[in-house]
Amino acid sequence: MTPIGLFYGTDTGFTEIVVKLFVEEFELVAPNLLTVHNIADGPITILQQYEHLIIGCPTWDIGQLQADWDKAYNKLDTLDLSGKQVAIFGLGDQYGYPDSYCDAIGILAKKFASLGAELVGFTPTEGYEFTYSEGVKDGQFLGLALDEDNESDKSPLRVSD
Numbered sequence: 582m583t584p585i586g587l588f589y590g591t592d593t594g595f596t597e598i599v600v601k602l603f604v605e606e607f608e609l610v611a612p613n614l615l616t617v618h619n620i621a622d623g624p625i626t627i628l629q630q631y632e633h634l635i636i637g638c639p640t641w642d643i644g645q646l647q648a649d650w651d652k653a654y655n656k657l658d659t660l661d662l663s664g665k666q667v668a669i670f671g672l673g674d675q676y677g678y679p680d681s682y683c684d685a686i687g688i689l690a691k692k693f694a695s696l697g698a699e700l701v702g703f704t705p706t707e708g709y710e711f712t713y714s715e716g717v718k719d720g721q722f723l724g725l726a727l728d729e730d731n732e733s734d735k736s737p738l739r740v741s742d
């Protein structure tokens with residue numbers, strides 16, 4: 582099977598908790614398929630090594646990307662991601678920030694689509710309580726939305742599904 586690269590950013594560590602859930606899930610199905618990278622660590626060009634990418638980014642500062650993704654954002658334009666499959670997951674706080682819940686999913690979805698990637702892994706908005714998200718299009722999240730602030734108990738199932 583083709584290797585999958587998971588790239589994430591985090592300010593306060595919640596995203597790392599979710600990354601562990603992904604790692605555990607993949608260990609069960611296909612050990613060593615998944616390689617995890619903190620976006621803060623490496624040159625952005627590492628993304629191009631993978632045909633399949635999982636991108637994890639929490640929303641910060643009311644509708645903004647997490648700081649390391651924010652730094653990487655413009656550098657992404659130097660990449661050709663044509664034909665690559667990209668699944669995005671985002672973390673947010675639906676009760677604290679209901680008007681910008683997981684906006685980062687939408688910001689990155691637009692960017693990766695503009696670089697030629699095929700977005701996969703859209704999920705329903707049922708079961709969440711929020712008023713607006715940049716991450717929603719046609720009634721679906723353009724990825725997977727997680728909420729470690731309020732619903733960490735739901736994350737394992739949301740990840741494995």
Ligand SMILES: Cc1cc2nc3c(=O)[nH]c(=O)nc-3n(C[C@H](O)[C@H](O)[C@H](O)COP(=O)(O)O)c2cc1C
Binds near residue numbers: 597
């Ligand atoms: C100042 C501040 C601003 C935030 N802004 C948003 C936001 O606009 N939308 C959202 O869904 N979550 C927002 N959050 C919640 C974070 O996304 C959430 O706590 C997330 O799990 C943090 O992930 P991390 O620990 O990996 O950095 C905000 C949190 C703080 C403290």
